[in-house]
Amino acid sequence: MKTTQLFFLMLGGIYLTSCKVKEQEMPAPAIVKNDFTYNTDTVISKYNYNDMFFFNENKGVAVGSEGRIIKTNNAGATWTIVNSGTIENIRSLEFIDENTGWAGTTGALLKTIDGGNTWELINRPDSIPANRVVYSVSFRNANNGIAVCQGGGTSGKFILVTTDGGATWKGKTIPKVTGLANVTDLRRIAWYNDTIAYGVGSVGTIVKTVDKGNTWTRVNTVNLEAGTRRYNNLFFVNDIGYAAGQNGMLLKIEPLQNDSITLYPFYSVDDGQNDAWFTDVNNGYVTGQYGELHKTTDGGISWSMINLGSVAVTLRVVQAFPTGKVYVMGNGAFLKSN
Numbered sequence: 001m002k003t004t005q006l007f008f009l010m011l012g013g014i015y016l017t018s019c020k021v022k023e024q025e026m027p028a029p030a031i032v033k034n035d036f037t038y039n040t041d042t043v044i045s046k047y048n049y050n051d052m053f054f055f056n057e058n059k060g061v062a063v064g065s066e067g068r069i070i071k072t073n074n075a076g077a078t079w080t081i082v083n084s085g086t087i088e089n090i091r092s093l094e095f096i097d098e099n100t101g102w103a104g105t106t107g108a109l110l111k112t113i114d115g116g117n118t119w120e121l122i123n124r125p126d127s128i129p130a131n132r133v134v135y136s137v138s139f140r141n142a143n144n145g146i147a148v149c150q151g152g153g154t155s156g157k158f159i160l161v162t163t164d165g166g167a168t169w170k171g172k173t174i175p176k177v178t179g180l181a182n183v184t185d186l187r188r189i190a191w192y193n194d195t196i197a198y199g200v201g202s203v204g205t206i207v208k209t210v211d212k213g214n215t216w217t218r219v220n221t222v223n224l225e226a227g228t229r230r231y232n233n234l235f236f237v238n239d240i241g242y243a244a245g246q247n248g249m250l251l252k253i254e255p256l257q258n259d260s261i262t263l264y265p266f267y268s269v270d271d272g273q274n275d276a277w278f279t280d281v282n283n284g285y286v287t288g289q290y291g292e293l294h295k296t297t298d299g300g301i302s303w304s305m306i307n308l309g310s311v312a313v314t315l316r317v318v319q320a321f322p323t324g325k326v327y328v329m330g331n332g333a334f335l336k337s338n
Helices: none
Strands: 013-017 022-025 030-032 036-039 049-054 058-065 071-072 081-082 092-095 101-105 106-113 118-122 134-139 143-148 159-162 170-171 184-191 198-202 207-209 234-238 239-245 249-254 261-264 273-278 285-288 295-296 304-306 316-321 324-330 333-337
Touching: 049 324, 058 081, 092 134, 101 134, 101 143, 106 134, 106 261, 134 198, 143 184, 143 198, 184 234, 198 239, 234 273, 239 285, 249 273, 285 316, 285 324
Parallel strands: 030 304, 049 316, 134 184, 273 316
Antiparallel strands: 013 022, 013 261, 036 333, 049 058, 058 071, 071 081, 092 101, 101 106, 106 118, 134 143, 143 159, 159 170, 184 198, 198 207, 234 239, 239 249, 239 273, 249 261, 273 285, 285 295, 295 304, 316 324, 324 333
16 A cells, blocks of 8 residues: 655646646645445455446446446445456446446447346457557447547557447547647547537547547647646536546646636645546546545535545546435445445
């Protein structure tokens, strides 16, 4: 277990728009009381879980290492193992509705049409080499979906786009921009509306499409890798997007403000933030390494760290409901708020 001394940078939030930088003071973090139940069942503790999706406060699905897919109907008190058809690490999960869902794994996609009870393995969609990891799959509706993957091989196609519900996929490239570091992979895709979507990934990359994924541009006009090596997640709520990243960074992007970017440094240590979930523009959570769970009530300006006691594993994903119920999952861990 790593022991770290945590403190906020006096740098505060860094605001980027039209290549201008503003600084704002960030208050010191608070430690709040642990109010979470820790599931120690062997179905959870023996595997690393990368993503989860709760349809409501009781019914959820999670995916992880060794092809593991599990389901719960009682808010995570017990879990049932589902056959995925693969032994590869499953990295991402998303549902369009209560029946249709998609997951990404090494060189393949998985699809369910019955709420996660059974899964179809779709091997080698266009442009995905066998050893490349699909990090994220996101559908806006039943027809239009985007997947992003590691590397892309010599084709440089990090992005896959479908307009027919996943029956066929077309590989897309990210244009190189002079002065910006080259993209090595993308980690997450999130739709903003029916035609616009954003992606985040390596070397502080932010990309955007305005035509359902057919063409892509780089959003950041300055290199952001000095602030973070990689963004792992992207989540939109009320016209604002939040991305969690390495080096203790949270990024906020505002499409209605000409894609203005705000960087909020958590701490001056090399702690990775893995996932962000906001229930509204003010209230959100971020997960990280070493059992870290952070909470904000002011839109990311200040953060408190929730004391999870002896939990010291990497927490990879969080989902919260407006009622206050929060679910967290990671390496051999599932936690839920009481």
